[in-house]
Amino acid sequence: xxxxxxxxxxxxxxxxxxAIAIANTIKLMHPDTEFLFVGALGKMEMEKVPAAGYKIEGxxxxxxxxxxxxxxxxxxxxxxxxxxxxxGLINRFQPDVVVGVGGFASGPVLRMATWMGKPTLIQEQxxxxxxxxxxxxxxxxxxxxxYDGMEKFFPKDRIIKTGNPVRDNVVDIRGKHADALAxxxxxxxxxxxxxxxxxxxxxxxxxxxxxxxxxxxxxxIQVLWQTGKLFKEQTERLKKTFAGRALHITEFIFExxxxxxxxxxxxxxxxxxxxxxxxxxxxxxxxxxxxxxxEDHQTKNxxxxxxxxxxxxxxxxxxxxxxxxxxxxxxxxxxxxxxLSANIVKHALPNAARDIAAHVTGxxx
Numbered sequence: 270x271x272x273x274x275x276x277x278x279x280x281x282x283x284x285x286x287x288a289i290a291i292a293n294t295i296k297l298m299h300p301d302t303e304f305l306f307v308g309a310l311g312k313m314e315m316e317k318v319p320a321a322g323y324k325i326e327g328x329x330x331x332x333x334x335x336x337x338x339x340x341x342x343x344x345x346x347x348x349x350x351x352x353x354x355x356x357g358l359i360n361r362f363q364p365d366v367v368v369g370v371g372g373f374a375s376g377p378v379l380r381m382a383t384w385m386g387k388p389t390l391i392q393e394q395x396x397x398x399x400x401x402x403x404x405x406x407x408x409x410x411x412x413x414x415x416y417d418g419m420e421k422f423f424p425k426d427r428i429i430k431t432g433n434p435v436r437d438n439v440v441d442i443r444g445k446h447a448d449a450l451a452x453x454x455x456x457x458x459x460x461x462x463x464x465x466x467x468x469x470x471x472x473x474x475x476x477x478x479x480x481x482x483x484x485x486x487x488x489x490i491q492v493l494w495q496t497g498k499l500f501k502e503q504t505e506r507l508k509k510t511f512a513g514r515a516l517h518i519t520e521f522i523f524e525x526x527x528x529x530x531x532x533x534x535x536x537x538x539x540x541x542x543x544x545x546x547x548x549x550x551x552x553x554x555x556x557x558x559x560x561x562x563x564e565d566h567q568t569k570n571x572x573x574x575x576x577x578x579x580x581x582x583x584x585x586x587x588x589x590x591x592x593x594x595x596x597x598x599x600x601x602x603x604x605x606x607x608x609l610s611a612n613i614v615k616h617a618l619p620n621a622a623r624d625i626a627a628h629v630t631g632x633x634x
Contacts (some may be wrong), residue, residue: 274366276292276369277307278308279309279370281315287542292304304461305364307327307367307617316469330351341422351377356381358378359381366388366630367389376401379391392431396566397566412428415621418429432545447532464494464537473588478492482516488600489514490597533600538559539570546572551614552610553609554580556580557588
């Protein structure tokens with residue numbers, strides 16, 4: 270009989286892409302496995318999961334807002350309805366195991382699965398556990414985490430440190446440096462800094478670079494800068510202003526493996542998946558945590574690396590004054606670059622997807 274696995278969660282790429290990576294890896298190991306994803310209606314998983322080739326059902330569930338709102342008053346009713354729909358989906362699909370990756374939809378599905386006696390596993394991407402995973406933690410069979418010290422959130426005897434699943438094609442940078450230099454028109458004689466802020470961009474980073482990217486270029490630092498789609502007008506203006514200089518500026522980088530391969534240094538937000546990728550590629554890194562992430566988890570992700578001299582962290586509020594100077598200093602300090610590179614790779618867990626997949630299928634009796 271083929272395995273039947275239900276995977277729930279989403280809301281952001283940080284939840285969705287690990288879920289898809291887990292499913293893809295299980296499918297490689299057990300090709301006849303049947304999958305059903307459950308997400309939140311209106312969220313990006315309802316588009317991304319079908320694009321990856323998997324079926325998905327949606328729950329009418331949202332998070333609790335920090336400010337007073339009508340949505341908060343409706344939350345208990347949405348939760349009850351979602352729990353009932355989750356029960357119906359579980360009864361219909363009859364999964365052998367239920368996996369949660371965090372996000373709005375994961376809570377009701379995992380809670381109902383535990384009440385129905387199904388084997389369950391949750392995967393927590395961040396160093397500060399999300400509220401959904403904390404809600405179901407006491408009842409699930411296993412908890413896969415990416416950081417040490419997670420027993421403050423989860424039962425210690427159920428924790429397995431696996432790391433976060435990342436896309437292999439993104440972190441496989443071997444032998445790609447020369448071709449990437451040619452692609453971006455850079456010289457091997459000068460350092461390259463890669464600046465990324467996610468698909469939407471990072472406003473604070475973009476504003477700091479908009480004001481002072483010329484200082485990096487004048488310091489003979491070549492710049493590969495992903496601005497995100499919300500910075501389109503500024504991107505076009507900057508392309509004209511610095512035409513002929515060692516600046517490659519783009520709304521989105523599709524071949525991240527080439528971007529990592531060409532980079533001597535990286536400036537990035539501190540989302541869980543970005544951090545996991547950076548640990549594997551091992552480049553000297555400056556992290557600028559997004560300050561409005563849930564429970565400030567990006568700052569906690571960054572601090573976990575800073576504490577072991579594996580990365581530099583700059584608070585979002587200090588970016589305008591500190592970021593460009595920090596890049597110039599790092600570029601000129603080969604000893605610090607070597608220290609950061611040597612330490613960050615110690616956090617790498619490149620086999621996360623395979624390890625999590627093995628623990629998921631190991632729950633099937």
